[in-house]
Amino acid sequence: MTDTTDNPYEGLYGGDASHWAFGTGFEDPLATLGDTRVPEGVDPRDLAAYAVMLADDALVLSHRLSEWCSNAPDLEEDVALANVALDLLGQARLLYARAATIDPESVPGVPDGSPVPAEDAYAFFRDAGEFRNVGLVERCDEDFADAVVRLLLVASWRLAVMERLRAGSDPVLAAVAAKAVKELAYHRDYAGRWVVTLARGTEESRRRVQAARERVWRWRAELGATHPVEERVAQAGAGVDPAAVDDEVDAVLRQVWDAGDLDVPPREAVPAPRGRDGHHTDALTDLLEEMQSVARAHPLGRW
Amino acid sequence: MTDVKAEWPLYEVFVRGKRGLNHVHVGSLHAADDAMALRHARDVYTRRNEGVSIWVVRSDAITASSPDEKDPLFAPSGDKVYRHPTFYEIPDDVPHM
Numbered sequence: 001m002t003d004t005t006d007n008p009y010e011g012l013y014g015g016d017a018s019h020w021a022f023g024t025g026f027e028d029p030l031a032t033l034g035d036t037r038v039p040e041g042v043d044p045r046d047l048a049a050y051a052v053m054l055a056d057d058a059l060v061l062s063h064r065l066s067e068w069c070s071n072a073p074d075l076e077e078d079v080a081l082a083n084v085a086l087d088l089l090g091q092a093r094l095l096y097a098r099a100a101t102i103d104p105e106s107v108p109g110v111p112d113g114s115p116v117p118a119e120d121a122y123a124f125f126r127d128a129g130e131f132r133n134v135g136l137v138e139r140c141d142e143d144f145a146d147a148v149v150r151l152l153l154v155a156s157w158r159l160a161v162m163e164r165l166r167a168g169s170d171p172v173l174a175a176v177a178a179k180a181v182k183e184l185a186y187h188r189d190y191a192g193r194w195v196v197t198l199a200r201g202t203e204e205s206r207r208r209v210q211a212a213r214e215r216v217w218r219w220r221a222e223l224g225a226t227h228p229v230e231e232r233v234a235q236a237g238a239g240v241d242p243a244a245v246d247d248e249v250d251a252v253l254r255q256v257w258d259a260g261d262l263d264v265p266p267r268e269a270v271p272a273p274r275g276r277d278g279h280h281t282d283a284l285t286d287l288l289e290e291m292q293s294v295a296r297a298h299p300l301g302r303w
Numbered sequence: 304m305t306d307v308k309a310e311w312p313l314y315e316v317f318v319r320g321k322r323g324l325n326h327v328h329v330g331s332l333h334a335a336d337d338a339m340a341l342r343h344a345r346d347v348y349t350r351r352n353e354g355v356s357i358w359v360v361r362s363d364a365i366t367a368s369s370p371d372e373k374d375p376l377f378a379p380s381g382d383k384v385y386r387h388p389t390f391y392e393i394p395d396d397v398p399h400m
Contacts, residue, residue: 076333
């Protein structure tokens, strides 16, 4: 379709009034893809596991952010956090769907007769031990400062990864990354602004954001610690080695700390055991219990 | 540290749609400052792909006509149909009139 962005006169005639209410020109990030075969030289099981790691990060954080809906400091922040959550949910769906095409055996079994698609099988029919998200995304927020500090860390890291993944050899992961980069740039901006606002606000808001960062910071190191799956997929040209973006992430975070007049916290050791290996805190078990309850109670339901 | 106010100020939001000629008033919201108002407007009013440009302005910066003035302001133009350009032939190559 023609882009009418720069010529508002275009299309005034014969227009549909509903355009004003809902907008048009929605894009399918995978629409222009031709060949979607798994690239040569990559172990399909590794590539699927890699897609599931990125998807699990997005799904679990999406759920944590959605918990803010109706609980945020202001109606506008309810909507803002829900938007971020939906962006991440969209990334998770595409990544799960890709994992299922790459390695059908990785799709979890669902109850007999269940009509749910593969993406739902990953989300609703795996237990905590099968999730491969980093520990950072599963922890409970204690307050709004927790939410924005955690989002700043995840969005900064994920943006750096997705920027490189756009050039990866898997066409679908590259297309998902291209879509994700635009979303994550906004998430990072949103979170960074709030961290600075709180840090330079009142004594109480500064105390809160500093306390939140102390709580969240121990999970920072895992983001930069390469898992063997990430290493193999990156070496094959289809993924990104997190160690390669670690300094860049630190530089971005340092800008935010500086703007908020916060000191630069020292790096801590990688938490062990790791979420990427399926070791999780009770927080994830509780989250999944709630998130999966409806799908598991009605395994034959259509959604 | 600046003084703390109980509530964020109100802003009015104007969005130009992809097919829209002008920015159109779409609603209002609360925000702590102009930059936050712009981002809130993006989050609240352009979620369904409505816009390509946003204006925000503090509500208290708008001077509005009063309903009491309705008659003196607007009634006088109600019977002056000759002010409409309906008595002219519009050339075919003038599309947007």
